[in-house]
Amino acid sequence: MKFGGTSVATLPRWQNIQELVSSRRAEGVRVLVVVSALSGMTDALKHLCAETEAGKRIEAAAGIVERHHALLAQMDLPLPAALERRLADLCDLAASGPGSLGELAWQALVQAHGELLSSALGAAFLTAGGLRTEWLDARECLTAAPLPNQNERTRLLSAMVDSRPDPVLAATLAARGDVFITQGFIAREPGQGRTVLLGRGGSDTSASYFGALLKAARVEIWTDVAGMFTANPRQVAGARLLQRLDYEEAQEIASTGAKVLHPRCLSPLREPRVPLLIKDTNRPELEGTLIGPQVGEQVVSVKAISARKNITLISMESVGMWQQVGFLSDVFDQFKRHGLSVDLIGSAETNVTVSLDPTENLLDSDALAALATDLSKVCRVKVIAPCAAVTLVGRGMRSMLHNLSSVLAEFDQLRVHLISQSSNNLNLTFVVDEGVVDSLLPRLHELLISAGAMRTDDAAMFGPRWDVLYGSADTSTRGPVWWQGPARARLLALAAEQTPRYVYHLPTVREQARRLKRLSAVDRLHYAVKANTHPAIIGALAEEGFGFECVSPGEVRAVSGLVDETVPLLFTPNFAPREDYAWALQTRVTLTLDALYPMEHWGELFRGREIALRLDLGRGLGHHEKVRTGGSGSKFGLPVAQLDSFLKLADAHGVTVRGLHAHLGSGILDPGHWGEVYGQLASLAERIGSVSYLDIGGGLGVPAHPDEMALDIDALDAVLRQVKAVYPQYQLWMEPGRYLVADSGVLLAKVTQQKGKGALRYLGVDTGMNSLIRPMLYDAWHEIVNLSREGEVAETLYQVVGPICETGDVLGQDRLLPSAEEGDVILIAQTGAYGKVMASPYNLRDSGEEVVLD
Numbered sequence: 097m098k099f100g101g102t103s104v105a106t107l108p109r110w111q112n113i114q115e116l117v118s119s120r121r122a123e124g125v126r127v128l129v130v131v132s133a134l135s136g137m138t139d140a141l142k143h144l145c146a147e148t149e150a151g152k153r154i155e156a157a158a159g160i161v162e163r164h165h166a167l168l169a170q171m172d173l174p175l176p177a178a179l180e181r182r183l184a185d186l187c188d189l190a191a192s193g194p195g196s197l198g199e200l201a202w203q204a205l206v207q208a209h210g211e212l213l214s215s216a217l218g219a220a221f222l223t224a225g226g227l228r229t230e231w232l233d234a235r236e237c238l239t240a241a242p243l244p245n246q247n248e249r250t251r252l253l254s255a256m257v258d259s260r261p262d263p264v265l266a267a268t269l270a271a272r273g274d275v276f277i278t279q280g281f282i283a284r285e286p287g288q289g290r291t292v293l294l295g296r297g298g299s300d301t302s303a304s305y306f307g308a309l310l311k312a313a314r315v316e317i318w319t320d321v322a323g324m325f326t327a328n329p330r331q332v333a334g335a336r337l338l339q340r341l342d343y344e345e346a347q348e349i350a351s352t353g354a355k356v357l358h359p360r361c362l363s364p365l366r367e368p369r370v371p372l373l374i375k376d377t378n379r380p381e382l383e384g385t386l387i388g389p390q391v392g393e394q395v396v397s398v399k400a401i402s403a404r405k406n407i408t409l410i411s412m413e414s415v416g417m418w419q420q421v422g423f424l425s426d427v428f429d430q431f432k433r434h435g436l437s438v439d440l441i442g443s444a445e446t447n448v449t450v451s452l453d454p455t456e457n458l459l460d461s462d463a464l465a466a467l468a469t470d471l472s473k474v475c476r477v478k479v480i481a482p483c484a485a486v487t488l489v490g491r492g493m494r495s496m497l498h499n500l501s502s503v504l505a506e507f508d509q510l511r512v513h514l515i516s517q518s519s520n521n522l523n524l525t526f527v528v529d530e531g532v533v534d535s536l537l538p539r540l541h542e543l544l545i546s547a548g549a550m551r552t553d554d555a556a557m558f559g560p561r562w563d564v565l566y567g568s569a570d571t572s573t574r575g576p577v578w579w580q581g582p583a584r585a586r587l588l589a590l591a592a593e594q595t596p597r598y599v600y601h602l603p604t605v606r607e608q609a610r611r612l613k614r615l616s617a618v619d620r621l622h623y624a625v626k627a628n629t630h631p632a633i634i635g636a637l638a639e640e641g642f643g644f645e646c647v648s649p650g651e652v653r654a655v656s657g658l659v660d661e662t663v664p665l666l667f668t669p670n671f672a673p674r675e676d677y678a679w680a681l682q683t684r685v686t687l688t689l690d691a692l693y694p695m696e697h698w699g700e701l702f703r704g705r706e707i708a709l710r711l712d713l714g715r716g717l718g719h720h721e722k723v724r725t726g727g728s729g730s731k732f733g734l735p736v737a738q739l740d741s742f743l744k745l746a747d748a749h750g751v752t753v754r755g756l757h758a759h760l761g762s763g764i765l766d767p768g769h770w771g772e773v774y775g776q777l778a779s780l781a782e783r784i785g786s787v788s789y790l791d792i793g794g795g796l797g798v799p800a801h802p803d804e805m806a807l808d809i810d811a812l813d814a815v816l817r818q819v820k821a822v823y824p825q826y827q828l829w830m831e832p833g834r835y836l837v838a839d840s841g842v843l844l845a846k847v848t849q850q851k852g853k854g855a856l857r858y859l860g861v862d863t864g865m866n867s868l869i870r871p872m873l874y875d876a877w878h879e880i881v882n883l884s885r886e887g888e889v890a891e892t893l894y895q896v897v898g899p900i901c902e903t904g905d906v907l908g909q910d911r912l913l914p915s916a917e918e919g920d921v922i923l924i925a926q927t928g929a930y931g932k933v934m935a936s937p938y939n940l941r942d943s944g945e946e947v948v949l950d
């Protein structure tokens with residue numbers, strides 16, 4: 097069990113260690129505790145070493161003695177003889193200075209005292225508390241291994257240890273006692289040689305060395321976070337705890353950015369197959385991250401996404417011939433001469449581009465300039481910096497490419513300087529400009545989950561979100577899941593009568609409507625009826641005071657027949673025929689145009705009328721590229737560059753632009769998005785004068801996975817209120833669809849047949865893409881539940897498929913469900929939006945009738 101500096105710095109922390117060690121003893125295992133120096137001590141010792149005057153050094157040593165005395169006093173312990181001796185040694189070393197030891201050897205010995213002292217103190221504390229604890233000198237067990245290319249500095253301050261299992265040592269310790277405490281960070285040269293340090297990440301590495309030497313049951317690293325996460329929680333608050341990793345994946349995550357574990361400390365454990373467990377000292381009940389040998393069949397998944405900043409790219413163009421012999425050799429020779437290690441490589445016939453990682457290289461502008469000068473003798477050199485390397489990590493990366501399309505689409509408008517796929521098939525790296533990563537990473541993380549590339553539905557592998565564990569995440573705003581409760585019996589009865597069947601829960605629609613009505617900045621809410629045109633839902637939302645957003649004459653007619661005359665109706669067609677506009681102008685709808693064409697060719701139609709104008713703000717957003725409705729890749733909206741032409745035409749035909757509109761995509765969970773759109777529309781409106789309202793669209797997302805966070809409506813309101821404070825002259829309108837109805841609907845189906853084929857097990861149900869096309873069209877993830885087997889263990893990995901003659905007729909991939917039987921009722925969740933309305937008669941199979949529960 098290894099404890100770091102803050103974990104050993106105070107009395108309560110030591111009481112905690114005492115409890116944790118006792119609990120392990122109660123399991124009947126022997127414990128070796130590895131400790132760091134008290135927090136701040138290593139720095140204090142480095143300062144001491146840097147002092148040239150003996151008087152200053154003695155003063156610094158006195159401060160260190162004082163810290164240890166103070167902690168002893170807190171513990172109410174007398175000064176143990178062993179600690180007294182070490183403190184005296186330190187004072188002697190401070191007084192004498194390097195002397196005959198030599199500067200570096202003296203520094204190593206002085207710095208080793210941080211751990212020598214904390215471990216001596218710990219031995220006294222644990223023993224006094226009733227756990228008889230043996231103090232062990234790490235230098236008796238860990239012997240530095242001489243390496244090629246070592247100089248005196250690396251030999252003394254950044255040593256490596258040969259840690260093959262040593263059964264004799266293990267037996268000797270076992271005979272000596274049950275609880276030991278020793279030092280991290282230090283070792284000794286062979287043959288009673290000098291004290292050496294292990295360099296960065298040293299204490300974790302010590303724990304691993306001991307784990308390997310003793311072939312321990314496991315190594316536990318106790319720290320201030322529960323383990324490794326799917327992304328850096330400081331960048332992605334929704335990052336998930338990784339509960340299981342194999343050594344190689346963990347190594348990859350550690351070396352591409354995660355700070356929890358130094359990448360060095362995994363390799364000693366690999367061969368003896370000793371597992372390593374990361375645990376949170378303050379939250380021992382959390383499962384932590386268990387790293388071990390690869391275990392059996394696993395769902396193929398991206399495990400993590402990381403970003404390293406401050407990357408320098410060097411692009412080298414051969415001035416010689418095509419595929420000139422020896423070009424690579426000439427180039428790499430220069431890197432070797434300058435002592436720089438290369439990380440990523442991309443190559444072509446006449447160009448090689450490589451990256452330099454600052455954590456592995458002592459990079460400064462002089463070092464780079466010197467390298468560039470020498471390189472320019474053999475090629476044309478270009479230095480590109482600062483860049484960032486964004487890396488996806490997961491075993492079997494190459495077999496996941498098909499799941500990454502929507503993720504990769506995110507790189508659309510970015511400059512990607514280099515793409516590299518590691519030869520061990522564990523990572524895929526993109527080098528981009530450094531400035532874009534902070535906003536890119538959270539989006540990529542979200543897309544990895546929604547595209548099914550990061551399989552966070554596998555509860556054995558992925559643990560809770562970081563913000564749920566440590567943040568102030570408000571899980572009470574989570575979407576309602578009405579069908580999990582007493583409604584289940586009702587659903588089973590409905591399915592027994594007939595499947596497939598869509599079932600809608602009206603109270604859920606109302607609940608979502610009321611959530612949105614809390615948006616105090618919004619003046620008018622409209623329901624985008626294309627999400628679900630069921631009359632009961634339209635009726636319920638009219639009662640809640642919503643207006644309606646329609647995209648076709650059919651929708652306008654359907655709504656008009658259900659609501660009364662005063663309810664606002666918007667009509668936002670796209671590439672519609674002339675007749676649609678002519679018809680709409682005879683009705684009471686608010687018409688939105690989104691192209692120059694109608695104004696250019698049918699201008700007289702609109703004479704004297706007021707209209708709204710839908711703009712393309714130059715970018716699209718959403719959970720899949722097919723739902724992004726902005727940017728040059730999408731057919732919607734008037735590009736801002738054509739705004740002036742539009743206004744001239746409108747003026748010529750006596751048309752007033754009363755509203756500006758933008759709708760950038762669907763399934764967005766970041767409140768900041770609408771603030772940006774609102775701000776952009778408002779500043780454009782100021783140029784127009786006649787505008788009185790701004791419609792910032794819909795697209796409000798609902799989380800697909802049960803533990804994803806809901807859109808924070810209060811945060812959204814705060815964002816909108818900020819913009820409104822600046823532009824109070826404009827009314828604010830919104831037009832959500834999905835948010836209101838998605839969670840209200842479920843699709844019920846029955847199991848038909850099963851089939852094992854290759855490694856896969858197919859579970860057939862009596863409807864598929866004819867009822868629900870979202871999984872096929874958008875790679876949408878819908879929760880799938882076997883309603884007939886509630887409470888049974890999910891033990892079979894199924895591909896849930898429908899009966900339609902299409903390979904893509906898959907409702908859910910790799911779903912862990914209870915073993916099913918013919919006739920079981922399967923529920924496909926969150927199908928209230930874009931479900932039945934997108935159904936088709938394909939194969940002439942029934943796409944399910946609709947039932948409403950109130």
Ligand SMILES: *Cc1c(COP(=O)(O)O)cnc(C)c1O
Pocket residue numbers: 624626627645647668759761762763793794795796831832833834835
């Ligand atoms: C589809 C659509 C919406 C609603 O989108 P959701 O993602 O369902 O909220 C709003 N406005 C327009 C113009 C649309 O086409």
